Amino acid sequence: PAKIDNIKKTAAILAAALSMDKKELEAKFTSGKSFVWIKRRMDFAEAEKARRLNMPGLGFVKEGKRFYPKPHIASHLIGFVGLDSKGLEGIELGYDEYMAGVSARRTDERDALGNEILFSNADKEASRGKSLILTVDKTIQYIAEKELLKVVSNANAKGGMVIVMAPKTGEILAMANAPQFNPDIFFEYNNPNMWRNKAVADAFEPGSTFKAFVLAALFEEGAARPGDLFFCENGNYVVADRTFHDVKKFGWLSLEQVIKYSSNIGAAKAGDRLGRERLYRYIKDFGFGAKTGSGIPGEAGGSVPPLKQWSKVALGNISFGQGLSTTGIQLLSAFSAIANKGYLMKPYVVKKIVNEKGDAIEEFRPSVVRRVISEETANRVTGILKQVTEKDGTGAKAAIEGFEVAGKTGTAQKPDLSQGGYTADKYVSSFIGFAPADNPEIAILVAVDEPSGEFYGGAIAAPVFKEIASQTLSYLGVFPKGLKENKSYKTYMTYSDTHTAFDDGGGDLSHMPDLKGKTVRSVLRLTREIPLEVKIAGSGKAIYQKPLPGERIAQGQTAEVWFK
Template sequence: MEAEAQRAEKKRPGFRFWFSCRLLQGLGLVLCAAILGRSLYLQVVDHAKWKEIQIGQVQSVVAIPVYRGKIMDRRGQDLALSIKSPCLFADGALIQDPKSTAAQLASIVGEPADKIEQKLRQNKRFIRLRRDLSIEEAQRAMALKLPGIGVTSEWRRYYPFRHIGGHVIGFVGVDGVGLEGVEKAYDGLLRHSMRSTTALRDGGRRKIWLRDAPPPLPQERYSLQLALDGYLQSVAEQALQKAVKKHHAAAGQAILMDPQTFEVMALAVWPGFDPNNYVMHQPAEWRNRAIADAFEPGSSFKTFLLAAVLDAKSARPQDRIFCENGRIQVAAHTIRDVHPYGWLTVAEVLKVSSNIGALKLADTLGSERFYRYLDQFGFGKKTGVDLPGEISGTLRPLTSWRPIDLAVMAFGQGVTVTGLQLTSAVAAIANGGVMKTPRVAKAVLDASGRVVKEFGQDQGRRVLSSATAAKLRELMQGVVEPGGTGTKAALAQYTTAGKTGTAQVVEPETRRYSLDKYTSVFVGFAPVSHARLVMTVVIHEPQPEYYGGVVAAPVFRDVMEKALPYLGVLPDKKPRELPAAVRRVSTSSKRTTGEGVAMTSAEDGPVTVPNVQGLSLKAAVAVLKDFGLAVSPQGRGRVVRQHPMAGTSATKGTAVTIYLEEVL
């Protein structure tokens, strides 16, 4: 039986093989199903995760440098821009000998070696040691070949014209945040913010840029164009600085405004500062006095008294007032005029600036009406200019006025104003009686220079009737004519209107008027019939002369004589009103250059040298040629000086040397 079983087994030799094959096939199917299931899971269920890992292996995020937007003047001249600057840094993980490294870097960093050593011992991959290296300092640092020390580039703010317009433009801190001026007011618009993009990388983790996707270039944020005119700003600053130094004054300010749009075209403050090195100046020097300092306006405030009187019809320009021969008692106070006057018309009260005449006019007007007009003109309130740090000045509520207040406010005591408030109020008179909000910014531009937003002017509010404003302009014109207090502001070729002011300074310690400190003021505009510019000049504490007509008025004249021709404003004085030096321009046949300067053909005989200061070379040559004079130019830019001087007599063919400078 046993033998038969063995023989039967031999007859079935493929069973084990068959069974083994089936087993292997089953195991193979199970394995394939497992692989397929896993594959499906990875590709379907876990797809997002592995896709992210795959992208991370071949792509990387690249930061795109974005730098702070430019600030430009109205002609497109850069006033503030961002530039690359070397920065010294350390990789704390690679520093081998902090003490020796610090000792070698001390002269470059400008800090004690022990302080640098403390920084180097920090376990950080990036340790900033010093910003704003010079090229020479960066080369010295790299020449040391110190492990873990390197030089990279950062964006920093640069102000190419240094102190010019510094109080308006302001500056940014080391972190790129605006701290003063326009930089602060429009920080959200100008400030850089990092952007990013993706790039491919190879197995060595090096970035690969394809032809259709080149490396990203640094990008600029929006730029800001100001209403400020760089040339007018530099002219105003030069004239202001000259006056402050001449009169040994403590400070000064000068503001130029377009009365039609209320755009601030120049705002000069002295002492100035360089925003590139603002830390080298005292914080008090950063202050924009034109909006942050209030002062008593003195007799310049009589302008607004007359505006109220004429508009309310409480008196007429020809009405006569007895001025008490220069002395009057009001309550316990004695009010005096600089010169004793008897009978004066209302027009003459403004022209000679009689305090007694002013207080009598205020009495005819009454406190309530006077206060209402002052409030309409914006006194005691911020103008709303787009600059930080503006104050409101002081105009006490009508309910707190004492009997003496009406009298002294008539000639500018007991009330304080800012330079910009005073300029805006006079601009409303110059444009026919409409008050608007002053502006410094003009437009927002994108990186390609296209305007993306233009700051529109508000329609304004009427504060005077047009008839009253016209009559008041006529009275203000008398102030700069012979016999008035502002004759030193008169322009040779343009009709001019204005008002002087001289105010005692209130001592902050005693709250009493100083006996030897004054504020000198002149505010005016030209031409009278259609004012192109309004200007306020304030000189603080001049010595020894202090009258506004002597100290501040000449600054107005010096600036306006350059500004109006530069803006293409044609002379509007009649021939009999013009001095002999410029009468020829009005009486001869005229033509106009692209600069808008009137020119005539030369006449026979001696000629009077015309004033070409502020003109371009082309315009100056054309003017002098029409007068029969030759030209010898020196330099490039605009005319800042000339020889022979304007108004002198010269024979035909005389060469006039004109000195030109690249004035902002």
């Protein structure tokens, strides 16, 4: 600023050239500082325009800028950097010290007039920042985000989340939030909640998904056996000054049916049989009320009421997932312990940190937190959770043809923060599950916040689980039950390899042709005249198809063909 002769004139010219406020520039020039930034992160054309002004005192500095080539993919997880390329949210914030690098520093010596007479070698050598290799798979992430955005839009919901985890290792394969945001222009969003990673930062009541953990505790403690009966009071159960309700008026239900049909009253009675001390211990052992240690910034720990606050009503409420809160990552981590034969794994998202040469300087591996339940108990619980996705179970819409799916629906009323109690019309609709049930490759949580109209987890979230799980299993090369699997082969789902077939007036278009042994090109040609969308998985020759040969085709139906 000291080199500027006419402050007002200079401010006016620069304001016009750079679309800035003249008064703001005058304030910068009269601040008394020896150096001030005029404008940063200018594009090349704008910088050249300012350079051509050839004004005294005006200098230019090249700065690096983080660029996100696929900005919406995993944006809440990755986060973003600020003006100085310093991490402000997400992984960018949590691992900023690794990725930032170090600038060179030098010492200058000057004479009495301020002229440089000597500078030494750099006191500190510059080094490039490290790179992170994540556990997230971009294809699975794409699948999760695509299906989540679809249900949020169709249900006119406030938002939602999806997490996909490898239950045997704790690796996070996908973490999606809706609505999305673009980290390249984060500053254009007025509401910081737009970039909040709700999958780890927001706590919510788990609802009926929590019944799976009560079931596990019952079996582990020997407090119940398969086939035990519970009277569900025909839909209304008075406990102290409260009345618990079921959606349907159930009489006697077996323990399996309590879970399959999601009876709140049956769950409350099961929790009462277990007792508050034992249930509290298992809740804590499954990891509720504490952060998972995932390394993802902003993770909350949820809340579990102190044992001294557990009245008989509280015990009942907690047994069907009310009165405590959890995060998405915490809930999926706990559920994955059932899938993993009783072992609770620490979830993680950073696989390794590498230097500029690509050499790993730090690696992260699967870590067992503790064994929560025995393998026998885990198998028993899994068997009952498989019944949830049977035709008459609450999670029937999560069923995948050719696979056994274990899971649990959840429909949780949201607390009324202003009046107390619970809202009458705001819900978190969820489904949590794993597949294949007896040898799980993936565990998935789907939660939809405040859907309009239909709100039951089995109707809203379960179909999303089905879509994500079926596409992910196909991508991972996990084939339907009964289909011979080649371990050396991996399926790759290419989303450009889908087309909608159409009827041009010829041939039998009402039944599915036999595609076995045909090439991808042949399949696409043969199905071009059929009124359905065809999804292609893999390459080579067709080995399996849905619908099966000869099955009747409905208008707008989707067909899937696996190749090897």
